Amino acid sequence: MPAAGIDQPILPLAPSTAELANQSIVPPMTMDAYWLATYGTPGAGSTNTTYITGHSWEGADAPFDRLSTHLNPGDTITLSTQTGAIDYTVDTVTTHDKNTLKNSDIWRITPQRLVIISCYTNDPWGKNVVITASPTP
Template identity: 55%
Template sequence: MGQDRSRHAAPMRRGILRWNRGDLAILVCGFLAFLSFTFGAPLFQPSAQSHPTALARPAPLPAARTAPAAPAPSDGGAAAGAAGPAQPAEAQTPGSSEAAGPEVPAAAPPIHIRYPSAAFDVAIHPLDLDGEAQSSRTIEPPATKDGYWLTPFGVPGKGSGNTTYVIGHSWEGADAPFNHLSSAAAVGDHIEVETAAGTISYRVDSITTYLKSGLKDSAVWDMVPNRLVLISCYTEDPWGKNVVVTAYPADPQ
């Protein structure tokens, strides 16, 4: 009986010891939890090295969208002021719809052109073009001394969104109005275009000669509102060159 008691006593004591250790662990965990809730912060702060985002600040609220900041100056350049110099406004093409200009009648087909200083006074007729002529810019007007308005492009007058083109033949061995574009046209001259809605005054901005082979790909064909372009053969080289007179609306002279 004595041996039996000793055999059962040891396990009982070990069982009591295991329960006491578990109870102690529960008490310690409860105590740590109490401290954590009481002081409002974790007892063990994770390291930033092992958890890179653990100490990151919360992202700020998005700010109002602004223009991108100017790039910082290079090491060799001087830093600009905080505001920086004002940038100039974009240059405007003379005669463009944005630029201020004289009042003109509503856009309407041209019927007559007078260019006093070049002894140029001609009737204007509409000239329709097929798709091939428009794309190749290779246009042959009727063999007369009048002018021909290219109808697929601009119409002179207020609200026009493109250039008005008037073309005509220069003549060898004969006096013809379009011959004078090569010999008498000058920058600053005034041209009057009579339309179905009224008369528009233009001022010559440039006189340029082009190789016939290069005219079709030149800036002459750029879409420019309210521009007037007169085109003919250049009399000093009628088979190789064209003369182009460019003008924009101006106050009457």
């Protein structure tokens, strides 16, 4: 994500059955990015939404801190996969209350859509920042 200065590997994460049922997924407490492997796989022909998540940190310069302040609609995101690079264009950057995120339309399946979720840096305990992006034509 050039606009946010984020360039890092993404590790697979398989949420538990309870997390999937509650749509309350908490990634490991690291500065890494995680792909929710039980949802969609990015790339041409994808029939699901691809989700990436990671933490923002208070008092540390974590890469996902910049999602709240440096990413805007129209910016580009490139995912490098085993089958090649996929370019996305940011559609929305929004915030959601943590307690209502599970009822958000971000969980609606949209083929080839990318959704990135992290804590909102201005209210990391109460809100999430959510980025939605579509493949760049």
